[in-house]
Amino acid sequence: MDLLSVLCYCLVTYAIVQFVRFLRADADFTLLWAEYFGNKPEDKLFKKVIWITGASSGIGEELAYQLAKLGASLVLSARREAELQRVKQNCLDHSKLQEKDILVLLLDLTESSSHEVATKSVIQHFGKIDILVNNAGRSQRSLFLDTNLDVYRAIMQLNFFGTVSLTKCVLLYMIKQEKGQIVTVSSLAGLVAAPVSTGYASSKHAVQGFFNSLRPELASYPGIIISTVCPGLVHSNIVKNAFAEELYKDVTETSVPTCKMSTARCVRLMLVGMANELKELWISEQPILLYVYLWQYAPTVAWLVANKISVKRIKNLKSGLDADVSYFGELKVKAA
Numbered sequence: 001m002d003l004l005s006v007l008c009y010c011l012v013t014y015a016i017v018q019f020v021r022f023l024r025a026d027a028d029f030t031l032l033w034a035e036y037f038g039n040k041p042e043d044k045l046f047k048k049v050i051w052i053t054g055a056s057s058g059i060g061e062e063l064a065y066q067l068a069k070l071g072a073s074l075v076l077s078a079r080r081e082a083e084l085q086r087v088k089q090n091c092l093d094h095s096k097l098q099e100k101d102i103l104v105l106l107l108d109l110t111e112s113s114s115h116e117v118a119t120k121s122v123i124q125h126f127g128k129i130d131i132l133v134n135n136a137g138r139s140q141r142s143l144f145l146d147t148n149l150d151v152y153r154a155i156m157q158l159n160f161f162g163t164v165s166l167t168k169c170v171l172l173y174m175i176k177q178e179k180g181q182i183v184t185v186s187s188l189a190g191l192v193a194a195p196v197s198t199g200y201a202s203s204k205h206a207v208q209g210f211f212n213s214l215r216p217e218l219a220s221y222p223g224i225i226i227s228t229v230c231p232g233l234v235h236s237n238i239v240k241n242a243f244a245e246e247l248y249k250d251v252t253e254t255s256v257p258t259c260k261m262s263t264a265r266c267v268r269l270m271l272v273g274m275a276n277e278l279k280e281l282w283i284s285e286q287p288i289l290l291y292v293y294l295w296q297y298a299p300t301v302a303w304l305v306a307n308k309i310s311v312k313r314i315k316n317l318k319s320g321l322d323a324d325v326s327y328f329g330e331l332k333v334k335a336a
Contacts, residue, residue, distance in 0.1 A: 025289060026261060027269050028282040035272045042070055044275035049126045051075035053107060053166065054136030056083035058236030059185060062267040063133060064088075068095035068102075070271075075122050075129075077107035078136065109136050109162025110154075119169040128177070131274065132170045134163045134184040139238045140200040141317060142245035150247045152199045159203035164210060171224070179223035183274055184211055188232045188284055192295040192302070195310035196317050199243065215279065225277045229270050232284025232292075233260040233324055260324070261285050 025032060050067055054060040056078035064074055068091035076084050084104045091102055103125050107118050122129055137159040140151065167182055174180030189197060190204030208228060215226040242251045266283050273281040282292055294302040313324075 022290075023286060026265065026283065026285050027289075031269060031273055031278060031281050031283070034276040034278060035269065038272065038276040041268075041271035041275040045131075045271065046071045047073065048130040049073045049075070049122075049128050050131040050133060051077065051122055051129055051170070052133045052135055053077045053109065054185075055087060056080050058238060059231070059234065059263060059267060059270075060133075060135040061087050062263045063135065063270070064091055065094065066264075066267050066271060068092075068097050071096065073097070073101045073126060075103045075105055075126070077105045077118070079106065079108050081106055107136075107166075109166065110157050112162065112165040115166045115169045119166075119173065123173060129170055129173060129180065131181040131183060132167065134167060134182070136162070137185070137203070138200075139242040140197050140244075141239065141242045141251045142199075143196065143314065143317065144198045146245040147199065148246055151243050151245065152202070154247060155199040155203045155243060156206070159200070160206045160210070163207060167214075174224050175221060178221055181225040181227060181274065181277070182211075183227045183229060183270075185229045185231065185270075186211075188230045188282065188288060188292055191230060191282075192292055193306040193310075195306070196313045225279075227273060227278060227281070229273065229281045230283065230292075231261070231266050232282075232288040234266045234283075235260050235263050239324070 022029075027035075045067065050072050052060050052063050052067075052074065055064050055074075055076040060078070064076055064087050067074060074088075074091065074097075076087055078084055081104065084106070088102050088104055091097060092099070103122065105118055105121060108114065119129070138155065140147075140155060142151070163184060167184075170180070171182065174182075184207060186207045187194075187200070187204045189201040190208040194201040208230075211226050211228050218224050218226065239251060244251050261284065269283050270281065282289065284292070291302065291305060294305065
């Protein structure tokens with residue numbers, strides 16, 4: 001076998017291996033590479049002071065549990081004190097942290113006037129803030145033509161303006177110490193079309209644009225890292241707590257088993273990204289991950305897919321089903 005044949009064989013083999021890896025992937029390749037060969041969260045996040053917003057449920061709650069086991073000091077923020085106290089107690093029960101290592105701090109992101117005081121409270125308690133995790137936010141399930149404009153204003157006030165406001169307060173402190181990390185939980189809906197969630201997608205597109213533009217503004221502060229996390233479908237209460245077409249109306253979707261990533265797996269990948277200071281993380285099961293890659297590299301094909309997805313999502317919404325079923329059909333839930 002001549003050299004050219006050997007090279008061709010190696011290239012074909014490599015292509016097949018990468019294709020199989022992609023079919024099994026639940027995150028972008030940079031993140032998966034970091035998981036196997038990069039820094040470990042156990043080494044990099046130990047003893048860090050980490051402030052989590054939206055810590056009373058879902059991804060924020062799971063972040064608290066995993067970080068507690070890693071030995072990080074925590075600030076837990078949300079609007080529901082009873083739920084925050086529950087999360088704190090669970091952290092204490094399943095880690096070596098002590099009472100002084102966890103601060104419960106009530107916070108309403110929509111009340112920007114309270115953010116500076118909250119930031120000072122964290123610094124007063126711990127003396128520093130190493131990482132801010134902007135996790136709080138709400139989704140939306142309604143058609144644009146049926147949705148009041150008040151809903152769009154509320155989504156932007158919480159998901160975008162609230163996040164920007166708190167980030168500014170914390171960033172001013174990080175600039176003084178010339179180091180720190182801002183981690184913001186966006187969404188794959190901030191990168192691609194998300195029919196039936198126009199308000200939510202808009203807020204996450206705004207988040208993406210803001211932090212992508214902020215990052216180069218901080219080029220003279222190499223010790224400050226801006227990371228954006230883009231999860232796909234994850235098991236949480238995000239649909240249950242989503243906005244509907246009216247501001248105070250609850251979503252009435254009936255959930256069915258769908259193939260969504262476990263919250264624990266999503267959070268583990270987030271911690272890997274934080275430990276390796278990655279700028280952007282895509283976290284999702286297939287085929288949504290493929291959809292995002294198509295959106296980035298083959299947008300014409302992605303638009304065709306988006307149109308088909310839209311028809312199914314609208315049909316599910318009008319039938320009172322979980323709109324996310326349109327991506328997969330009725331499949332068994334993956335084990336956590």
